[in-house]
Amino acid sequence: MxxxxxxxxIFKFNGGVHPPENKAQSTQLPIGQLPLPEKLVLPLxxxxxxxxxxxxxxxxxxxxxxxxxxxxxxxxxAIHAPTSGTVTAIEDAIIPxxxxxxxxxxTITPDGKDAWMKRQPQDWRNADRKTxxxxxxxxxxxxxxxxxxxxxxxxRADGKSDVHTLIINAAECEPYITCDDMxxxxxxxxxxxxxEIAQYxxxxxxxxxxxxxxxxxxxxxxxxxxxxxxxQVIIVPTLYPSGDARRLVHLVLxxxxxxxxxxxxxxxxxxxxxxxxxxxxxxxxxxxxxxxIVSMTGNVNQPQNFEVLFGTPLPHLVKAxxxxxxxxxxxxxGGPMMGFDLPDEMxxxxxxxxxxxxxxxxxxxxxxxxxxCIRCARCADACPVNLQPxxxxxxxxxxxxxxxxxxxxxxxxxxGACSYVCPSNIPLVQYYRYAKxxxxxxxKAHEAADLARERNDFRLARIEREKLERAQxxxxxxxxxxxxxxxxxxxxxxxxDAQKSAKQAAITAAIExxxxxxxAAGIAPKNIADAGENVKKEIAEIxxxxxxxxxxxxxxxxxxxxxxxAAIExxxxxxxAAAAxxxxxxxxx
Amino acid sequence: MNRSPYISDxxxxxxxxxxxxxxxxxxxIAYVWVFGGGILVTLTLATTTALxxxxxxxxxxxxxxxxxxxxxxxxxxxxxLALAIPPLAPWWLIVVGTLFAIVVAKxxxxxxGYNPFNPAMIGYAVLLISFPAIMTxxxxxxxxxxxxxxxxxxxxxIFGGLLPQDVKLDAVTSATPLDYLKTQxxxxxxxxxxKQAPLFGTLGGKGGEYVTIAxxxxxxxxxxxxxxSWHLPTAFLASLALVSGVFWLVNPAHFASPLFHLFxxxxxxxxxxxxxDPVSGPTTPKGKLWFATGVAxxxxxxxxxxxxxxxxxxxxxxxxxxxPLIDAGTQPRVFGHKK
Numbered sequence: 001m002x003x004x005x006x007x008x009x010i011f012k013f014n015g016g017v018h019p020p021e022n023k024a025q026s027t028q029l030p031i032g033q034l035p036l037p038e039k040l041v042l043p044l045x046x047x048x049x050x051x052x053x054x055x056x057x058x059x060x061x062x063x064x065x066x067x068x069x070x071x072x073x074x075x076x077x078a079i080h081a082p083t084s085g086t087v088t089a090i091e092d093a094i095i096p097x098x099x100x101x102x103x104x105x106x107t108i109t110p111d112g113k114d115a116w117m118k119r120q121p122q123d124w125r126n127a128d129r130k131t132x133x134x135x136x137x138x139x140x141x142x143x144x145x146x147x148x149x150x151x152x153x154x155x156r157a158d159g160k161s162d163v164h165t166l167i168i169n170a171a172e173c174e175p176y177i178t179c180d181d182m183x184x185x186x187x188x189x190x191x192x193x194x195x196e197i198a199q200y201x202x203x204x205x206x207x208x209x210x211x212x213x214x215x216x217x218x219x220x221x222x223x224x225x226x227x228x229x230x231x232q233v234i235i236v237p238t239l240y241p242s243g244d245a246r247r248l249v250h251l252v253l254x255x256x257x258x259x260x261x262x263x264x265x266x267x268x269x270x271x272x273x274x275x276x277x278x279x280x281x282x283x284x285x286x287x288x289x290x291x292x293i294v295s296m297t298g299n300v301n302q303p304q305n306f307e308v309l310f311g312t313p314l315p316h317l318v319k320a321x322x323x324x325x326x327x328x329x330x331x332x333x334g335g336p337m338m339g340f341d342l343p344d345e346m347x348x349x350x351x352x353x354x355x356x357x358x359x360x361x362x363x364x365x366x367x368x369x370x371x372x373c374i375r376c377a378r379c380a381d382a383c384p385v386n387l388q389p390x391x392x393x394x395x396x397x398x399x400x401x402x403x404x405x406x407x408x409x410x411x412x413x414x415x416g417a418c419s420y421v422c423p424s425n426i427p428l429v430q431y432y433r434y435a436k437x438x439x440x441x442x443x444k445a446h447e448a449a450d451l452a453r454e455r456n457d458f459r460l461a462r463i464e465r466e467k468l469e470r471a472q473x474x475x476x477x478x479x480x481x482x483x484x485x486x487x488x489x490x491x492x493x494x495x496x497d498a499q500k501s502a503k504q505a506a507i508t509a510a511i512e513x514x515x516x517x518x519x520a521a522g523i524a525p526k527n528i529a530d531a532g533e534n535v536k537k538e539i540a541e542i543x544x545x546x547x548x549x550x551x552x553x554x555x556x557x558x559x560x561x562x563x564x565x566a567a568i569e570x571x572x573x574x575x576x577a578a579a580a581x582x583x584x585x586x587x588x589x
Numbered sequence: 590m591n592r593s594p595y596i597s598d599x600x601x602x603x604x605x606x607x608x609x610x611x612x613x614x615x616x617x618i619a620y621v622w623v624f625g626g627g628i629l630v631t632l633t634l635a636t637t638t639a640l641x642x643x644x645x646x647x648x649x650x651x652x653x654x655x656x657x658x659x660x661x662x663x664x665x666x667x668x669x670l671a672l673a674i675p676p677l678a679p680w681w682l683i684v685v686g687t688l689f690a691i692v693v694a695k696x697x698x699x700x701x702g703y704n705p706f707n708p709a710m711i712g713y714a715v716l717l718i719s720f721p722a723i724m725t726x727x728x729x730x731x732x733x734x735x736x737x738x739x740x741x742x743x744x745x746x747i748f749g750g751l752l753p754q755d756v757k758l759d760a761v762t763s764a765t766p767l768d769y770l771k772t773q774x775x776x777x778x779x780x781x782x783x784k785q786a787p788l789f790g791t792l793g794g795k796g797g798e799y800v801t802i803a804x805x806x807x808x809x810x811x812x813x814x815x816x817x818s819w820h821l822p823t824a825f826l827a828s829l830a831l832v833s834g835v836f837w838l839v840n841p842a843h844f845a846s847p848l849f850h851l852f853x854x855x856x857x858x859x860x861x862x863x864x865x866d867p868v869s870g871p872t873t874p875k876g877k878l879w880f881a882t883g884v885a886x887x888x889x890x891x892x893x894x895x896x897x898x899x900x901x902x903x904x905x906x907x908x909x910x911x912x913p914l915i916d917a918g919t920q921p922r923v924f925g926h927k928k
Contacts, residue, residue: 013924019596098591175596246925259925332595340591364595369656371602372702377872378599381818385924390872391916408923416594423599424702430592 008234011254013247015382016239017417019175019337021214026178026295026303031186033307034320039088040108040311041348042068042079043095047142048149049075051104060087063117065288068106071137077150077351078140080288082309085110096314096333096350100343108311119286129201132283139282140289145169145180145243145272146334148352151279154269155201164267166204167252168195168276170211170218171236171243174335177355179293180273182305184211184218187277188225194276195231197283202269207231210248214238240337241415245270247384259411274354294349296321298357299328312349314342314356324358332357336364337416371424379418379428385411389418393428396435401442404435412436461510468506602701606661608816612807613668613862619803620672623730623796627743628676631683632668638687639667646696662701666690669709669862673855673902674716675727677738677761680747682723686712706909707869713902725898729763730796733787736761766794767854768898770845779842793852801857808861820874822860824881826851832889850889854899859884863901869909875919876912883908 044051052069056062062081069079089107094100124132136152143149168191172180184191199207209226211219213235223233236242236251246257249268257263263270274292281287290309294317297303301322308317314331318324331342333353342356349356357363379389387408395404409432418428600608620628643663647654670686690712698704717724731737736756738746745751752758764772766788773783792798811817829850836844850856855863864870864884871880884904891900922928 017598019598250924256925258927259923332593334593336593336595338593339595340593359595367597368601371656371660372700374602374662374702374867375870375872376605376867380872380921386921387923388872388916388920407920408926411923411925419594420597421599422597423602423605425597425599425601427592429594433591 008232008252009254010234010236010252011250012237013242013250013384014386015380015384015417016241016247017382017420018239019420021238022175022297022336023178023181023214026176026297026305027181027185029302029304031182031293031305031307032320034309034312034316036083036110036112036114037309037312037316038109039313040082040085040110040309041093041313042082042106042108042311043093043348043350044069044079044104044106045095046079046148046310046350046352047077048147049073049077052076052079054090054104054106056087056090056106058087058090061085061111062087062108063115065117065119065286065290067138067288068108071150071152075150075153077142077148077152078138078288079106079310080140080290081108082290082311083108083110084113084115094344094347096342096347096353098340098343105348121286122283124197124200124283129203133201136279136282138288139278141275141278141282142289142351143272144274144278144292144351144354146338146352146354151271151275154264154271155198162267163202163204163264163269165206165208165253165269166195166199166202167245167249167268167270168207168209168231168273169243169245169248169270170209170215170222170273171248172215173212173238173240173243174337174339174355175240176297176357177295177335178297179295179305179354181215181218182295183273183277183293184215185221188218188221190277190280191222191273192225192229192231193284194273194278194280195271196229197279198269198271198276204269208252209233210236210242210252212236212238212242240417241384241413244384244413244415246413259408289351292349292351292353294353295355296358297355298332299325299360299363300358301325308349308353310348310350314345314347314349317349317356318345318358325360327360327362328358329361330359332359332364337420338414367425367427370426373424373426376423378421378423382417382421384415384417385413387412389428392435393426393431396431399435399438401435401439405439409435409439461513464510464513465507468510472506602660602662605816606665608814609665609811609862610661610668612811612816613672613804615803615807616672616800616858619800620676623732623799624676624728625731625738625743626740627728627738627747628671630680630744630747631671631674631676631678634680635667635671635683635687636664638684639663639691642688642691643696646692647700650696650700652700657701660701663691663695666695666708666712669858670712672858673709673713674724677728677743677746678723678726679750682716682720686716689715702868704868705912707863707866707905709866710863710902710905710909714906717897717902725764725768726758726762727765727768728761730794733763733795734761763788765854765898766797766849767892771892771898774843780845781842792848793854798852801852804857804861808857811861811865817861817865818874818877820877821864821870821881824878825860825864825885826856828882828885829856829889832886836889836893844893850892854892855901856888859888859901859905863905864908869912871912871915871919873916873919873921875921876915879915879919880908880912883911 044054050073053072054069056068062068062085064081064084066081067078068081071078085108087106088109091105092102093105095103095105122132122135133152133155136155139152141151143151170180170184172178195207207230209222209231211222211233219233219235226233234252241247242251245263249255249257249263249270255266255268257266257268278289291307292310293305294308295305296317300318304321306317306320331345332339333342333356334340335355336357339357373390373393375390377390383389391407392404392409392412395407412432414429414432416429419426422428617628617632640658640663644654644658647657667687670690671683674683674686690708694706694708694711695704728734738761742753752761769786769788770783788795790796790798793801808822812819830847833845833850834847837846864881871877887904887907888900891897891903
């Protein structure tokens, strides 16, 4: 490996690990192209956020690049036809998601012509930023580092702060994954063009490109491509998880983005290299997001990176990589530190698929049985967020969610460094995922309960008010009957005023009562007995949910672990992505 | 299904514990050289008792036996206790102590990973309180003893309490340097004259100081192997040196030097092998510093003012109680959070 000269100060984060890189296998060959598959299955949800709205129906002929589904709601991304052909199905199919649950997909049968729709490149240098960013909503571009957060939202000028520095995440810290490496080696010029666009859209003055020192060819290519620009390539030491956005920002700038803030709030934005290439293709070539580079590696005969159309069935890709070796058991999407088992071989490649690893028992040995935690704190030494994983484990295991929150469970980025160094082989990250999903579920239940109480208070207030109004009317009628003889004109206004003020008083009184009731209810949880009940209720709810998915409390038992993980994934799949959106915004991309 | 990470790089618990045992070997060799082979008998007795007790308890608790016996944690407890008690004590002493350590202090609390107290120190404290006379009767270093006991003699003494004919108990035992120092000081002798006794070596007690140096070497090996971090030993030794240094500077005629304290009694064993028990110790770096400092201060106070010659066991047990508090109070700043 060439020694890379680095003149910039690097700001280290706590811990980190250095697993065997296993990147050389998939960098022997250039980025390959695949023949058109027989069908393309496009999940509608390939991004974080809302399901896009379908704009085609079965039987429609579509051209390459044609909009199939448009972004719906604030956080959403469009889906386009990766090639020309016919929409042959719109149905639920297995998607590459840890939950293994089917989701809505559009199937396209290619006609083999690969005929483009009319492409409209934009003269972005002379266009208004707002118009450009608004048009991005149609691009289908999402963060290609793995977070898949819709890119138009990350570029939206929210007026809260000005982004002064754009950081390009080219660290690619996970073992096995080389898609960004190969992209930089082969298409550095395109990356630089994309960076220029992102820089223009953000109005950023400074651009820093962070690359781990295990990619000397990529770094050299980027240095050459940026030679005549103000962009700065910064070589960071190979230390997982340097590719986590907040860790990378710290490495290159020494800035710790506060835990409760987004990077844009401190004037920073982070983009992955593949994402800026998608930007360049959209603006300069008029091509929406149709494909990505995927590392097909692991237990295949010829590991290689491929440019893959979204929707391409996995077997098509495996075949291109020389086929899987006989002892292949399943496939992993992502890297060995944060990836997940694909539920089926017949899943399509999506925007999130940076790497597919064919797995075998020799490649990834099944972990030995977990032993009790001996509090050696090796996990704490490895944690890049400086958490105390041994304490979080203890709290998660005993369902002590309040404490887990106190110890900043939600700052955990689930990088897996703690499990990687654990002498007791404890699946720590699974415990954290479990605890997080439980806490989110409890919070949701609380919100729902609060809402219900509020509604009930309003209802009571309304009933009270109506009762008073009725009484008032009766009284007025009675009085009107008595004072029939008196002049109409005067009494009418008087009666009207009286009626109004009486009604007002009644309403105010009712509202006051409602307020008092609400205040009382608000105070109640402070009462120990009441709190005890709440806790009991929570426990009961959790237990009920657990029973519903057929699991018990987490135990060392492997079977149970599997069940927990499955349940968590189901819960994750079910919950709205909005909860995760904030975290994902800056993660990896 | 999400069960990542799929890879790991960690020594197993068993490997870590084996390295600790390995690190004790130089100390044991020095021990045999200085005090004779009797300690090997004690070590064997302790190991056997510990493994048997652990197996029976695991069986009773319906836990898998094999994985927990092969983690070697029981053997460490056994060895630490064996090295802490007088090597010529009767055989049942180490058996009782080990049983208490494994059965009560470890298994009844939930076994590996769940014991709030250092089992070896609990075993030691129980023996010291129950059998103070035996526990303070140490054999003299062989080079000082009027009569040198051979291995067979030591065996007979351990198992039958029998000494060779014409040999009196006083001829083979002596007070430990710490004990002797304490007794002599209460008789208002000054330190310089006390230190003239043949019992004292260059650094600590004659002979004993070699064992101590061997422990130090074993400890450095553990640090080099990243089984222990620098925090605990450094903070312990530095605090002990500091507090004894202050007293010594104020009144060198009455208080022993920092060097003497570092190389006497269980100081080195404590610094590298006892307080480094992860289960009953603190986990945060700052917490480790506080914990070790606490142990050092209490050890010194017991040595100088307490009723026992050495105070390591009580100091460790007391600080074990404080661990939850120490950990809670020394949480490091999480990335992206203010102090």
